Amino acid sequence: MEQHISLNVNGRKVDLKVADPAMPLLYALRNDLGLRGPRFGCGLSQCGACTVHLDGNAVRSCVLPIVSVAGRSIVTLEGLGTPDKPHPLQQAFIDEQAVQCGYCINGMIMQSAALMAANKHPTDEQIKQALANNLCRCGTHLRIVRAVKRATSQI
Amino acid sequence: MSARPSISRREFLGLSGLIVSFAALPLPLASAESSQQTQLPTAHKPVASDEVDGFLAIDRHGNISVFSGKVDLGTGVRTAITQIVAEELDVPIARVSVIEGDTLLTPDQGPTYGSLSIQNGGTQIRQAAATARRALIRQAAKQLHLEESELTVERGVIKAAHGTRSVSYGDLIGGRTFALSIDKDAPLKDPATYTVVGRSQPRLDIPDKVTGRFTYMHDFRVTGMVHGRVVRPPAIGATLLAVNEDSVKHLPGFIKVVQQRNFLAVVAETEWGAITAAQQLEAKWSDWQGLPDENKLWDYVRSTRITKEDVTSDRGDVEAALAKSAQRLSATYDFAIHTHGSIGPSCAVASFEGGRLTCWSASQATHNLRQQLALMLGIPDADVRVIYIAGSGCYGRNGHEDAAADASLLAHAVGRPVRVQWMRADEHGWDPKGPPTLIDMQAGVDAGGNVTGWYSQFYGPEGVAGRVKLVAADLADLPHEMEMSPGGIINGTAIPYMFPNVKTVAHRLATTPFRPSWIRAPGRMQSAFANEAFLDEIAVATRTDPFELRQRSLANDHRAIEVLERLARLSNWQKRTFNGHAAGGTVTGRGMAFVKYEVYRTYVGMVTTVEIVRATGVIKAKHFAVVQDCGQVINPDGVRNQIEGNVVQTVSRTLLERVRYDRSHVTSIDWLTYPILTFPDVPDIDIELIDRPQEKPWGVGEPSSAIVSAAICNAVFDAIGVRLRSVPFLPEKTLAAINGRRS
Ligand code: FES
Numbered sequence: 001m002e003q004h005i006s007l008n009v010n011g012r013k014v015d016l017k018v019a020d021p022a023m024p025l026l027y028a029l030r031n032d033l034g035l036r037g038p039r040f041g042c043g044l045s046q047c048g049a050c051t052v053h054l055d056g057n058a059v060r061s062c063v064l065p066i067v068s069v070a071g072r073s074i075v076t077l078e079g080l081g082t083p084d085k086p087h088p089l090q091q092a093f094i095d096e097q098a099v100q101c102g103y104c105i106n107g108m109i110m111q112s113a114a115l116m117a118a119n120k121h122p123t124d125e126q127i128k129q130a131l132a133n134n135l136c137r138c139g140t141h142l143r144i145v146r147a148v149k150r151a152t153s154q155i
Numbered sequence: 156m157s158a159r160p161s162i163s164r165r166e167f168l169g170l171s172g173l174i175v176s177f178a179a180l181p182l183p184l185a186s187a188e189s190s191q192q193t194q195l196p197t198a199h200k201p202v203a204s205d206e207v208d209g210f211l212a213i214d215r216h217g218n219i220s221v222f223s224g225k226v227d228l229g230t231g232v233r234t235a236i237t238q239i240v241a242e243e244l245d246v247p248i249a250r251v252s253v254i255e256g257d258t259l260l261t262p263d264q265g266p267t268y269g270s271l272s273i274q275n276g277g278t279q280i281r282q283a284a285a286t287a288r289r290a291l292i293r294q295a296a297k298q299l300h301l302e303e304s305e306l307t308v309e310r311g312v313i314k315a316a317h318g319t320r321s322v323s324y325g326d327l328i329g330g331r332t333f334a335l336s337i338d339k340d341a342p343l344k345d346p347a348t349y350t351v352v353g354r355s356q357p358r359l360d361i362p363d364k365v366t367g368r369f370t371y372m373h374d375f376r377v378t379g380m381v382h383g384r385v386v387r388p389p390a391i392g393a394t395l396l397a398v399n400e401d402s403v404k405h406l407p408g409f410i411k412v413v414q415q416r417n418f419l420a421v422v423a424e425t426e427w428g429a430i431t432a433a434q435q436l437e438a439k440w441s442d443w444q445g446l447p448d449e450n451k452l453w454d455y456v457r458s459t460r461i462t463k464e465d466v467t468s469d470r471g472d473v474e475a476a477l478a479k480s481a482q483r484l485s486a487t488y489d490f491a492i493h494t495h496g497s498i499g500p501s502c503a504v505a506s507f508e509g510g511r512l513t514c515w516s517a518s519q520a521t522h523n524l525r526q527q528l529a530l531m532l533g534i535p536d537a538d539v540r541v542i543y544i545a546g547s548g549c550y551g552r553n554g555h556e557d558a559a560a561d562a563s564l565l566a567h568a569v570g571r572p573v574r575v576q577w578m579r580a581d582e583h584g585w586d587p588k589g590p591p592t593l594i595d596m597q598a599g600v601d602a603g604g605n606v607t608g609w610y611s612q613f614y615g616p617e618g619v620a621g622r623v624k625l626v627a628a629d630l631a632d633l634p635h636e637m638e639m640s641p642g643g644i645i646n647g648t649a650i651p652y653m654f655p656n657v658k659t660v661a662h663r664l665a666t667t668p669f670r671p672s673w674i675r676a677p678g679r680m681q682s683a684f685a686n687e688a689f690l691d692e693i694a695v696a697t698r699t700d701p702f703e704l705r706q707r708s709l710a711n712d713h714r715a716i717e718v719l720e721r722l723a724r725l726s727n728w729q730k731r732t733f734n735g736h737a738a739g740g741t742v743t744g745r746g747m748a749f750v751k752y753e754v755y756r757t758y759v760g761m762v763t764t765v766e767i768v769r770a771t772g773v774i775k776a777k778h779f780a781v782v783q784d785c786g787q788v789i790n791p792d793g794v795r796n797q798i799e800g801n802v803v804q805t806v807s808r809t810l811l812e813r814v815r816y817d818r819s820h821v822t823s824i825d826w827l828t829y830p831i832l833t834f835p836d837v838p839d840i841d842i843e844l845i846d847r848p849q850e851k852p853w854g855v856g857e858p859s860s861a862i863v864s865a866a867i868c869n870a871v872f873d874a875i876g877v878r879l880r881s882v883p884f885l886p887e888k889t890l891a892a893i894n895g896r897r898s
């Protein structure tokens with residue numbers, strides 16, 4: 001049974017027709033809304049590649065049924081900033097060249113943005129703990145920590 | 156130089172006839188195409204790798220398109236190639252764009268593997284640029300009525316060194332071809348005058364990657380595209396007995412169950428529809444239990460039939476030297492089966508129209524893949540076009556090509572463009588694996604502590620870095636390669652050390668448990684682990700400092716010696732001979748290792764500091780000091796990024812990773828069952844690069860990974876006097892070794 005679900009994505013109200021209310025939010029964001037920040041990595045809540053903000057909290061959109069987010073506010077990497085007007089974290093990732101393939105980077109930035117909201121000046125250890133469940137296979141970790149540190153020490 | 160018409164960038168992405176759509180709603184999105192509307196030459200563009208036009212095209216505005224057969228797998232190669240061309244032609248970086256791995260447009264420069272993108276691919280492109288530059292200057296001299304020697308180039312404009320006369324590249328050649336063979340003698344710029352190469356250039360892809368604007372393979376869409384998901388056999392060699400299509404027919408958007416022998420997949424209008432159908436499809440498979448017992452893997456490897464002996468070095472008489480030696484050492488090293496573990500699972504889109512296949516893939520070898528897909532579908536190579544789009548980092552031949560085969564088979568079956576993305580279990584379960592490797596080491600030492608004999612015997616699957624068979628072709632019983640392709644796994648068996656008697660042999664095996672392929676430094680990482688850890692055993696046995704032992708036998712190689720000297724300084728190495736282990740519950744140790752990669756190129760030395768909790772056997776790598784000489788450095792920060800990645804990834808492989816399996820299939824099919832290193836356990840890294848602008852640029856994507864396992868092994872021994880000879884160094888193995896030593 002098709003269902004109508006509306007949510008707020010990056011500050012805009014969107015209405016979706018959904019065939020299966022159990023479909024994870026990630027598929028709506030990527031396929032129905034054409035967003036590319038959140039990425040599919042595992043679909044198991046194990047890697048963080050799909051991270052978005054739901055009412056300000058970092059959540060894993062690959063396991064979040066679309067029906068459970070009806071009426072709520074979602075921010076994706078695209079909503080955080082743009083190439084012309086990047087979020088301080090995005091700028092810091094550029095400044096530190098904190099990317100190899102970049103597939104994990106959405107999760108790293110979105111998770112760190114949530115950390116920054118709770119802790120304006122995290123230590124290296126706190127950053128590493130906050131990102132402990134975000135996986136990167138390229139081994140970009142040190143640069144990612146430096147980037148988060150740079151963004152947080154500028155505020 | 157001759158005239159040819161131009162085509163748009165749309166055709167360059169292979170999109171003519173297909174409309175790309177990303178957005179259904181007015182959200183902040185980027186368009187499918189680059190904002191750069193460079194006019195590029197026609198689809199009949201030459202692709203010969205000995206022609207300038209194969210690699211370069213210059214439009215009327217002086218914008219330069221570079222056609223690179225080597226692709227950027229997330230390593231920064233695109234930026235480095237951009238730097239090389241901008242430097243050689245004296246144009247701003249912003250004027251250069253790189254088209255990668257498109258079988259219709261780019262020369263076949265071989266797969267992007269083996270740390271050869273810059274060393275081979277980049278230098279080929281550099282020579283094309285040098286040939287172009289000389290031709291342009293000659294043309295300008297004629298046009299300006301000046302001698303070539305009176306001309307200089309600045310920002311793509313050739314001008315009189317004294318005077319005002321000038322002409323731009325765009326005016327000279329814009330939109331036309333060079334029709335010139337690449338001249339290997341065309342003069343290259345003097346590296347002493349470089350302003351772009353050798354300086355850290357921010358990577359061109361990063362701004363888009365951190366803002367969600369980059370087009371990964373996974374983001375690519377074409378109009379009319381539907382979604383496929385594969386349903387792999389529950390046991391690797393199982394036979395499909397029955398499929399109940401009714402179990403999924405009712406699902407919204409369901410299109411088709413595609414079955415061909417043991418290849419099974421579903422196609423649906425939406426991605427979630429395909430996933431649901433794949434999960435719910437009822438299928439009956441035969442039993443199959445053809446894998447070896449995981450607990451007896453090394454017995455299995457040892458008893459596998461040897462088909463070939465590769466003697467990779469043979470100096471003096473090793474048998475006699477060993478027999479005569481005052482002290483004889485021997486040890487066996489082994490290295491587990493590894494998976495690539497790309498964070499994004501493999502993905503591809505294929506479209507089959509009018510007998511022709513177009514496939515978009517993150518393949519590191521689009522030209523090879525084209526032939527494999529043509530073979531599988533029984534169509535001529537010329538009717539297949541494979542276009543590279545960057546995927547998740549892949550570190551070797553992972554599942555990208557297999558996803559491409561899945562998508563191609565499905566597009567062929569349903570007559571619509573099909574996108575296939577693997578699920579996590581497909582990736583962990585079905586990507587080709589780094590094969591299990593066993594190495595027997597022997598050495599003889601004379602009464603004075605000198606190494607007189609070195610004998611190593613490597614056991615690994617037969618085959619070269621060829622074409623890894625496609626899962627889909629194999630399961631569907633369509634034509635495919637029969638031989639194994641584990642990569643150039645024996646290239647690191649020989650050693651750079653000048654011992655008087657040396658023999659290194661690789662026993663090539665008839666089979667290996669899983670479809671093998673290369674993963675970063677294939678075989679070479681395993682060899683370097685055994686070589687450099689065993690050398691440490693010799694240092695311990697002869698009470699020699701490990702730096703000194705290496706320096707003595709590398710005396711004639713000044714680049715090797717400089718790396719070691721700088722490493723000793725960078726790491727603040729205190730000369731040491733092993734004097735028994737330190738006391739305490741948590742102990743630290745330091746170890747070093749060195750490699751001259753494939754015994755002819757990039758030199759790397761590293762020292763690591765590790766910490767071991769004696770009660771638990773848990774090892775933590777705390778710090779690495781790395782010195783590398785890879786000849787001419789193109790993008791220093793890019794090289795550092797690669798070294799950091801190599802170290803971190805290989806710490807993970809060394810301490811944690813092994814593919815798990817039962818008799819039927821891989822059981823480590825997610826990140827819980829195949830854990831990798833996470834932030835709290837990542838070591839700090841100090842790097843010193845030795846830039847040699849006048850030398851050849853050598854590879855950087857693999858070499859520093861090769862010696863991480865040995866460095867850790869040696870540091871662990873330094874700390875607790877226990878030699879770990881089996882990767883991964885899991886706590887239970889370390890504990891068992893500690894307890895074994897006590898008893
Ligand atoms: S894709 Fe959601 S956590 Fe991995």
Ligand code: FES
Nearest residue numbers: 102104136137138
């Ligand atoms: S940068 Fe490639 S997975 Fe993190």
